[in-house]
Amino acid sequence: MKYNELTIDSHRQSCRVGRGIAAGQGKTAGRGTKGQKSRTGSGRRPGFEGGQNPLMQRIPKLRGFTSHRTPAETVYTGQLEALKGSTVDNTSLVEAGLISSPNVRVKLLVKGDLKKKLSVSLQMASKEAIKAIEKAGGSFKPINQIGRLPKKSQKDTDTK
Numbered sequence: 124m125k126y127n128e129l130t131i132d133s134h135r136q137s138c139r140v141g142r143g144i145a146a147g148q149g150k151t152a153g154r155g156t157k158g159q160k161s162r163t164g165s166g167r168r169p170g171f172e173g174g175q176n177p178l179m180q181r182i183p184k185l186r187g188f189t190s191h192r193t194p195a196e197t198v199y200t201g202q203l204e205a206l207k208g209s210t211v212d213n214t215s216l217v218e219a220g221l222i223s224s225p226n227v228r229v230k231l232l233v234k235g236d237l238k239k240k241l242s243v244s245l246q247m248a249s250k251e252a253i254k255a256i257e258k259a260g261g262s263f264k265p266i267n268q269i270g271r272l273p274k275k276s277q278k279d280t281d282t283k
Contacts, residue, residue, distance in 0.1 A: 195228040195247060200255050201235015203243070211243040212266075228268050237261075 141152035154161040170177045198221050203211055206219055213225040222229055231248035233255055240260040246268055248256075253263045 193227060195230045196222045197230050197232055198222065198245075199232055199234035200237040200252055203231075203237055203241060204235070204239055206241075209239075209241055211241050212245065226268070231263075 138148060139146065140148040141150075143149045151161065159165050159167075170179050172178070198216060202219075202221055206215060208215060213222065213227075213229060216222045216229065217225045228246045231243065231245055231252045233249060233251040237255050237259045241256060242262050242264070243256055244264040244266050246266060248263055248265070256263050
């Protein structure tokens with residue numbers, strides 16, 4: 124007889140356990156004596172660890188779940204009026220003391236008037252700030268963060 128020639132009934136009749144000592148699986152019905160698992164309806168909720176704080180509740184308290192990304196520093200359009208020169212970038216903002224380092228991300232927001240014609244090249248700017256720059260006769264050019272490589276475009280990956 125070969126393994127693939129075996130005839131097995133897929134719907135085997137279930138054994139009636141716990142119907143007396145003479146029934147084969149009677150009395151304790153293979154559950155042992157006493158205790159939580161021997162009782163009917165003895166299910167515990169998933170993740171229950173016997174009163175110990177479950178793993179699901181412990182994990183968010185562990186290291187590595189907080190964002191370590193430094194938030195972007197904000198510069199306002201009113202502050203650009205006091206800058207010397209017609210170009211605004213990270214280095215000129217550091218020299219003016221408006222941001223902490225030339226390597227941080229900078230976002231330009233609207234607060235105050237802008238009348239100077241400036242060519243601004245920063246990482247981010249709000250739509251209203253771009254409108255304010257263009258209204259004054261300047262231009263805005265988004266750039267990558269200084270010290271980071273630019274992301275590969277879809278064209279670069281398709282050519283290979």
